[in-house]
Amino acid sequence: MYNEGARAFLEVRSIAPSNGKGTAAVFDDITAKRFWSKVDRKGDDDCWEWTASGNSAGYGQFWLDKLVVAHRVSYEICVGPIGEGLVIDHLCRNRACVNPNHLQAVTQKENIVRGVARQNRRIKLDALTHCPKGHEYNAENTYIHPRTGWKNCRVCKNVATRISKEKKLGRAKSPRPYSDGRTIKCRQ
Ligand SMILES: [Zn+2]
Ligand SMILES: [Zn+2]
DSSP: OHHHHHHHHHHTOOOOOOTTTTOOOOOOHHHHHHHHTTEEOOOTTSOOEEOSOBOTTSOBEEEESEEEEHHHHHHHHHTOOOOTTEEEEETTOOTTBOOGGGEEEEEHHHHHHHHHHHHHHHHHHHHOOBOTTSOBOOTTTEEEOTTTOOEEEHHHHHHHHHHHHHHHHHHHHSOOBOTTSOBOOOOO
16 A cells, blocks of 8 residues: 555645645645655655654644645655544654655554554563574664664674575576576576
8 A cells, every 4th residue: 555655656646635624725746846845755665854844743844825744745645635533653653754655544543552552562672682693782783674663683684685685696697497488508
């Protein structure tokens, strides 16, 4: 669903945002362009930080007849109108982020349940001193995943990256079958 949202954003659809109250303003291309000009857009999985002003809680602000929070506008441009009573949950916990892949519309109740679960997880994570393979979670070796907020071990991450690279190389080198089932054999 979220990847679809990100793709839709590339087309910059013009849709009627709910503004949380069902007002029927329309995101025309100029508004959408004005919006994206204030966003530091990166890869699909990265946080897209709001570069213009934000409110005291750390959420980006965008002028749309009145000041509205930027991540809701991003969601409405990319995914669609936000249903009545729904709030937008930042899966990445980065309030300045407007990447639609990191945003999810949920009920207020669900949002509270998630908040409590995250807090409990955070407490457990903070108590962890070593990764499952026994490497220490010190400042240099700890990588916080931007989307999940999960503590990761850099040593283990580097090993995993190397293995996946080697696998890719291995695949590229291995003989490729023709569509009729024959195999190309490369001389070494
Ligand atoms: Zn994010
Ligand atoms: Zn490790």
